Amino acid sequence: MEKNWPLWEVFVRSKNGLEHRHFGSLHAADAEMALENARDVYTRRNEGVSIWVVESSNITASNPEHNGEMFEPAQDKVYRHPTFYNLPDEVKHM
């Protein structure tokens, strides 16, 4: 039966103020179990202060076969980076 447990993606926020980051995935029968499993598998060394879990099937992913049309056109458009401006010295943190 456990073979039927769906896959869940685990996101952990390691400190207050930071964003949740993808930590990995695990199997669980439902959301509650996924949270408990995530707690035991990914935060037992004090890695987190908050956990999100989402069933992997709810994630819509881009298809690697379409990487050409999805991502390659952006490769030669350097002008989309804000590197062609002369920034005044007074502007920090750009």
Next chain:
Amino acid sequence: MTDNNLYQYILGLADNSLVLGQRLGELCGHGPNLETDIACTNISLDLIGQTRSYYQYAAKLAGEGATEDGIAFLRLEREYRNVLLVEQPNRHFGFILGRQFLFDVYHLMVLNELQNSSDETLAAIAKKSIKEVSYHKRFSADWVRRLGDGTEESNEKMQEAIDGLWRYTDELFKPTDAEMAMALEGVGPDITQFKEAYYKEVTALLEEANLTVPESKYFTHGGKIGVHTEHMGYLLSELQYMQRTYPDMKW
């Protein structure tokens, strides 16, 4: 010194956690799946961590070169003070979770009172352990509910475990001389006062889990005074193997 009530009382607390920790440790690499394997061994490590604090304290009280390892690993079966419930074997996952739940409810009640102990060391250990044990109870109660209220097969197995373990629950509330003395001194709780609340809480969860509360009035006692079930010898031979083969070894 080792006849001292406080010393014996500490061994009771420590041995419960040590033996249950050892039982859960047996699952390391053998859990039903990766996630529950890690969960059970996490609980095991929590419990072993707690026993270390208790045994260090006991060793200090005993003096005369006593060490935490010596007390934990080198006593004879009759000298272990754990309740019979925690030494029961991992027959199947239902037994593991049933045993855990029946112990966790009791364990949390004891720690909740122990944090107000007149003994500062015990109060500090209890305070630190409460958060861990609260999670243990959440985990085990959740699983008992799942299995009881799951498929026909999971319900059957969970029921089998509860029926098999029920006879060991009464011992939890049968005080030893040390427990009675410590309750009088305000060091430990009067465990007889938990009995009603315990069965109420356990009954409520079993009913919610679609399980039948056993009606048997036959209960077994003895672990707390060193009279253990036949499983204990096997458990100790594994637990003590390293210290007995390589005396005084350290990690």
